[in-house]
Amino acid sequence: MKRAGGSTGIQKAAELLSRAVQSFGETVALYEAKQDLNRLLEEYERIDSILNQIAQEIAALLGEIPIASQLRSIKGLGTIYIAAILASAGDLTQYVHGRQFLRKAGLNLAESMSGKRKGQIIVSKRGDSTLRKYLYLATLTLVGTNPVFKQIYENNVQVKHMSKQKSIFKLLGKLARILVGLVHSEESFTPEKTVIPYTQAA
Structure with a gap:
C-alpha cells in the first residue's frame, strides 16, 4: 500500500488485516442473497447469449457484402464497427475521397461563427452522429490494437x-481515407503502404 505522501x-x-480476521459477514437472509446472485448470473448469461447471436447474424450479413472483407483486413476494425460504419455511410464506393466521407459524418472542418469563437476552425458536426461516433470509437480501438495506427499516433504526439x-x-x-481508398482499389489493407510514405513525409 502506498499513500499520496509516498509512505x-x-x-x-x-x-486492516488484523481487523479483517476478526470481522464477520452478513449472516441474515443468506439463501435469498444466493438466489439473487443466481438470478443476476442467469440474466447475464441470457443477455450475453443474445449479444453473441446478434454478432453472428451481423457477421453473416457482412459476408454478403463484398467490400466488408476488405475492411476486415484492417487489424482491430471489428465486426460491430464495420457494420455500424456501413449501415450509416452506405456503399463506400459512392465517396470519391475521404473528405466526402468525413463530411457525411460531420467531421469536416468549418469556421465557427459564434460570438465567442468567431473565426476559429472547429469540427462541423453537421452530419450523421452515429457514423461520427463509431468512426471515433474505431479510431481509439485501432490506436490500441493496430501497430500502424499506434505508430502514427505516437509520432504525432512525441x-x-x-x-x-x-x-x-x-x-x-x-x-476515412483508408476506408474509401480500399474499396476503390479493391485491395486489402497493407501496412507498408500506410507507414512508409508517412515516415518519409515526417
Missing part, C-alpha cells in the same frame, strides 16, 4: 508535439 503504509495494512485529442482526429481522417 508504504505497512502499519495501516497490518491493522515528435510533432500534437495533443492526444488532435492526434486522434488526425488519425480519424486517415482512417
Whole structure:
C-alpha cells in the first residue's frame, strides 16, 4: 500500500488485516442473497447469449457484402464497427475521397461563427452522429490494437508535439481515407503502404 505522501503504509495494512480476521459477514437472509446472485448470473448469461447471436447474424450479413472483407483486413476494425460504419455511410464506393466521407459524418472542418469563437476552425458536426461516433470509437480501438495506427499516433504526439485529442482526429481522417481508398482499389489493407510514405513525409 502506498499513500499520496509516498509512505508504504505497512502499519495501516497490518491493522486492516488484523481487523479483517476478526470481522464477520452478513449472516441474515443468506439463501435469498444466493438466489439473487443466481438470478443476476442467469440474466447475464441470457443477455450475453443474445449479444453473441446478434454478432453472428451481423457477421453473416457482412459476408454478403463484398467490400466488408476488405475492411476486415484492417487489424482491430471489428465486426460491430464495420457494420455500424456501413449501415450509416452506405456503399463506400459512392465517396470519391475521404473528405466526402468525413463530411457525411460531420467531421469536416468549418469556421465557427459564434460570438465567442468567431473565426476559429472547429469540427462541423453537421452530419450523421452515429457514423461520427463509431468512426471515433474505431479510431481509439485501432490506436490500441493496430501497430500502424499506434505508430502514427505516437509520432504525432512525441515528435510533432500534437495533443492526444488532435492526434486522434488526425488519425480519424486517415482512417476515412483508408476506408474509401480500399474499396476503390479493391485491395486489402497493407501496412507498408500506410507507414512508409508517412515516415518519409515526417
